[in-house]
Amino acid sequence: MSDSTTTKKEIAKGFKKLMLEKRFDKITISDIAASCGINRQTFYYHFLDKYDLLDCIYYNEAIHYMVDDLTLDNWNDKV
Structure with a gap:
């Protein structure tokens, strides 16, 4: 896994943790x-x-x- 992917996953993990504590509109980039x-x-x-x-x-x-x-063939099964 690339460093960029790892960093993105860590940012997402931190954001999801914050979402447990604060409302979305109150969360800042900082x-x-x-x-x-x-x-x-x-x-x-x-x-x-x-x-x-x-x-x-x-x-x-x-x-x-x-x-x-x-695909169109499996559309009904997936959706």
Whole structure:
């Protein structure tokens, strides 16, 4: 696994931990960075903002598995 992927996963992990403590609209980039021991610039190297991070989490942990190998032939079985 590349360093970039590892960093993204750690950022997502820190963000999900924060979501247990605070509302989404109250979480700042500084909060996310502090929760996983990085600086804000490292966060912005990987994500545009917290909405981009949230999109990434949803895609990698939910949507990806629903659309993986999705074709017209198996559409009814997967959806």
